[in-house]
C-alpha cells in the first residue's frame with residue numbers, strides 16, 4: 001500500500017449497467033483523498049460493495065450523482081435507510097448530502113416520504129435519529145462541485161442523449177493527481193477538452209452485434225446514448241491518459257459483442273494500454289499508479 005498522504009484513492013464499487021449482473025453492479029465509485037471521502041453515483045448494490053470493501057455505510061455522508069438513469073442512483077435508498085442503523089457496519093452520524101442535477105430536490109422529498117414507515121418504527125424503538133434518514137439535496141451545474149481538504153471534483157457536461165440533460169462526467173484532482181470518469185456519454189468534445197493530463201481516465205463504452213440489433217431492435221436506442229469502441233479510442237488518443245480504462249460495458253443481449261472485439265475496434269484508434277475495469281478494483285494514484293483487483297484484498301480489514 002502506498003503512503004496515504006498525497007495519494008488519490010479510487011474504488012470502483014460498481015462498473016455495470018441496468019442489467020442485473022452479480023459481477024457488475026450499478027455504477028458507484030468511492031473517492032478518498034486525505035480526510036475527504038466522496039461517493040460518486042450509487043447504483044444497485046452499492047451497500048453490498050461498500051461492505052465487501054470493508055467500508056462502513058457511514059464512511060461518507062456525501063454523494064454526487066452524474067445523471068438520473070436508475071443504474072446510477074437506485075442504490076441510494078438502501079444507503080439512506082440502512083446507513084442510519086447504529087451498528088458497526090453502518091453508523092452514519094447525520095443526513096446524507098446528495099449533489100445532483102436539477103431534480104435532486106424531488107428525489108430528496110420522495111425519499112423522505114418513502115422511508116417514513118421504516119423511520120417511524122426505528123424512532124419509536126429509540127434506535128435512530130430521524131434526521132439521519134434525510135437526503136439534503138444540493139443542485140450543481142458544470143464546474144466545481146466539491147472543493148475541500150485539497151480534493152476538487154469538477155463536473156463536465158457531456159452528451160448522453162436529448163432527454164437526459166444535463167448529464168455529467170467528473171474530473172477529480174488531488175495533490176497534483178488527476179482521475180477522470182466519463183460516466184454515461186456519447187463521444188463528447190467538452191469531455192475531451194477537460195480530460196487533459198489525466199493519470200487515469202475511465203470511459204464507458206457500448207456496442208451491439210448486427211445479430212443483437214436484428215433480434216432486439218431496442219438495443220439500438222440504448223447504444224445511441226453511448227460511445228462506440230472506436231469513439232472511445234479517439235477520446236483516449238486525443239487526451240493521452242497515463243492509464244486508460246473501460247467501464248460500464250453496454251454489450252447487449254441476445255448476442256453480446258465479445259470484449260476482445262470491443263478492444264480490437266478500439267485499437268483501430270488508440271495504440272496505448274487499455275484496462276477493463278471490474279467491480280471493487282482499487283486504483284491508487286500516488287508516486288505511481290497501482291490497480292489492485294478485489295481478489296488480492298486491496299483493503300485491509
Ligand SMILES: [Zn+2]
Pocket residue numbers: 017018027069071072184248
Ligand atoms: Zn448507466
Ligand SMILES: [Zn+2]
Pocket residue numbers: 067069160184
Ligand atoms: Zn445513463
